[in-house]
Amino acid sequence: MTTSKTGTGAVDPEVRRELERLRDSIDNIDAAVVHLLAERFKATQQVGRLKAVHQLPPADPAREARQIDRLRRLAENAKLDPAFAEKFLNFIIAEVIRHHERIAEDAANGQQPDD
Numbered sequence: 096m097t098t099s100k101t102g103t104g105a106v107d108p109e110v111r112r113e114l115e116r117l118r119d120s121i122d123n124i125d126a127a128v129v130h131l132l133a134e135r136f137k138a139t140q141q142v143g144r145l146k147a148v149h150q151l152p153p154a155d156p157a158r159e160a161r162q163i164d165r166l167r168r169l170a171e172n173a174k175l176d177p178a179f180a181e182k183f184l185n186f187i188i189a190e191v192i193r194h195h196e197r198i199a200e201d202a203a204n205g206q207q208p209d210d
């Protein structure tokens with residue numbers, strides 16, 4: 096790794112190229128994360144509708160506990176902080192449960208689900 100400055104205050108062009116290469120990779124990963132999350136939410140919306148029709152509760156803590164166990168193990172194997180993985184999953188699940196509550200309320204009020 097070369098130094099980050101040329102001495103004139105400008106960033107070494109080689110360092111700039113390396114930074115750009117890494118940032119391109121980060122941008123691709125961020126795009127993949129957004130697409131994967133969108134697909135996950137499409138599936139959870141369908142679960143929410145199914146639960147509303149069959150009057151099942153929005154949250155399923157036993158299922159969540161199994162998912163957290165599994166995700167923590169996957170994170171450990173991938174050398175990702177399992178506490179971070181758990182926090183991230185809990186953040187997503189909390190949003191899903193909010194959606195499910197809304198879908199159940201709409202169904203109870205005779206409203207059609209949005210697509």
Ligand SMILES: C=C(O[C@@H]1C=C(C(=O)O)C=C[C@H]1O)C(=O)O
Nearest residue numbers: 139142153154155158159188191
């Ligand atoms: C999607 C579901 O609903 C809720 C959301 C979950 C999730 O986002 O993974 C898991 C369990 C439930 O609390 C489900 O029951 O499968």
